[in-house]
Amino acid sequence: MIFHQLQHELDERATQGLLRQRRTLDSPQSPHIVVDGKPYLAFCSNDYLGLASHPQLIAALQQGAQAWGVGAGAAHLVSGHFEPHRQLEMQLAAFVGKPAALLFSTGYMANLGVVQALVGKGDAVFADKLNHSSLNDAMLLARAEVRRYRHGDMQQLAQMLERTQSGRKLIITDAVFSMDGDLAPLPDLLALCERHDAWLLLDDAHGFGVLGAQGRGSLAQYGIDSARIVLMGTLGKAAGVSGAFIAAEQVVIDTLVNHARSYVYTTATPPALSAALLQSLQLIEQGDALREHLQGLVAQLRKGLGGLPWLLMPSDTAIQPLLIGDNQRALGLSEGLRDRGIWVAAIRPPTVPQGTARLRITLSAAHTADDVERLIGALHELAC
Numbered sequence: 282m283i284f285h286q287l288q289h290e291l292d293e294r295a296t297q298g299l300l301r302q303r304r305t306l307d308s309p310q311s312p313h314i315v316v317d318g319k320p321y322l323a324f325c326s327n328d329y330l331g332l333a334s335h336p337q338l339i340a341a342l343q344q345g346a347q348a349w350g351v352g353a354g355a356a357h358l359v360s361g362h363f364e365p366h367r368q369l370e371m372q373l374a375a376f377v378g379k380p381a382a383l384l385f386s387t388g389y390m391a392n393l394g395v396v397q398a399l400v401g402k403g404d405a406v407f408a409d410k411l412n413h414s415s416l417n418d419a420m421l422l423a424r425a426e427v428r429r430y431r432h433g434d435m436q437q438l439a440q441m442l443e444r445t446q447s448g449r450k451l452i453i454t455d456a457v458f459s460m461d462g463d464l465a466p467l468p469d470l471l472a473l474c475e476r477h478d479a480w481l482l483l484d485d486a487h488g489f490g491v492l493g494a495q496g497r498g499s500l501a502q503y504g505i506d507s508a509r510i511v512l513m514g515t516l517g518k519a520a521g522v523s524g525a526f527i528a529a530e531q532v533v534i535d536t537l538v539n540h541a542r543s544y545v546y547t548t549a550t551p552p553a554l555s556a557a558l559l560q561s562l563q564l565i566e567q568g569d570a571l572r573e574h575l576q577g578l579v580a581q582l583r584k585g586l587g588g589l590p591w592l593l594m595p596s597d598t599a600i601q602p603l604l605i606g607d608n609q610r611a612l613g614l615s616e617g618l619r620d621r622g623i624w625v626a627a628i629r630p631p632t633v634p635q636g637t638a639r640l641r642i643t644l645s646a647a648h649t650a651d652d653v654e655r656l657i658g659a660l661h662e663l664a665c
């Protein structure tokens with residue numbers, strides 16, 4: 282009976298064009314992937330600098346495994362915290378200009394842990410309505426009062442803050458919105474924090490490694506910082522490996538070590554991954570040419586997609602969503618591209634609001650201008 286119900290729910294999703302299905306890659310992550318034996322030009326990974334299959338990272342991971350084994354074998358607080366973890370935390374903190382950093386196994390877990398450790402009953406969190414799902418889940422888990430403001434609406438946020446008198450106040454936002462590609466108004470957010478004695482949790486999953494001088498992230502891009510800002514960065518996107526970190530004041534990090542449940546109650550990431558990430562951090566720091574190339578591709582794509590019947594959403598980042606609206610139409614276009622040997626994911630509700638299904642095009646420094654030209658040509662063909 283229960284299986285029957287589950288199947289019915291899945292069938293319903295399918296008729297609405299909302300069924301989620303996985304495809305298996307038979308190749309490493311890169312712009313040129315093989316899926317079910319067929320080659321595709323892909324525009325959907327978050328491997329923004331093309332580091333996921335970089336030979337120096339592969340070598341660092343191999344050496345890391347030789348030196349430290351393949352598994353951490355325990356949680357960080359038991360016997361799973363290794364020298365490469367410690368070094369990576371120190372270097373990440375220095376890289377983003379914060380006193381301390383703490384590694385988490387994934388960005389999802391970092392967000393769950395940090396919100397739950399910093400706020401609870403009697404406190405209030407203020408969140409942009411288009412924040413990533415991990416931040417939304419984190420707020421529910423924390424049991425603080427939740428107030429969601431319209432995307433980027435600083436006036437509404439200011440009113441909400443004014444009306445909140447007691448408890449800790451934590452503003453939570455994506456720095457680069459994962460499904461839209463636009464940037465949060467960080468200077469305005471920081472000014473509101475100062476005026477209302479609030480903190481800011483900044484999820485820089487899509488800015489770390491990509492934005493700012495040497496890829497130091499969204500804060501560097503804006504040229505701002507404050508002890509009030511708790512920064513989250515992920516290590517499975519531009520950094521090309523896996524994991525995430527929180528960088529903040531030492532007292533915040535110490536609080537997380539003691540209270541962040543997704544840190545305390547989980548096996549540490551393999552130390553070999555940290556060894557690879559130490560190498561990745563060097564490549565990121567030296568990667569201004571990669572970032573320049575990526576920005577050139579963004580400009581080329583935006584110019585080339587002018588005149589299409591769909592809105593190319595306003596974004597200067599590597600995330601370039603093409604707003605389609607209807608779920609089935611978005612799926613149809615994704616399939617049309619696939620028939621032409623190009624892979625772009627159709628993103629549908631509930632990941633994005635109803636009626637805003639889109640093709641989420643992501644660019645990488647590993648793409649060439651010819652790759653981008655091929656995508657532009659295919660989309661113009663499909664528009665006819």
Ligand code: PMP
Pocket residue numbers: 387388389390392413415455459484486487515516517524525
């Ligand atoms: N925050 C944002 C804004 C993201 O886009 C993602 C990943 N899609 C995460 C957090 C979660 O990071 P991870 O994939 O490392 O769990």
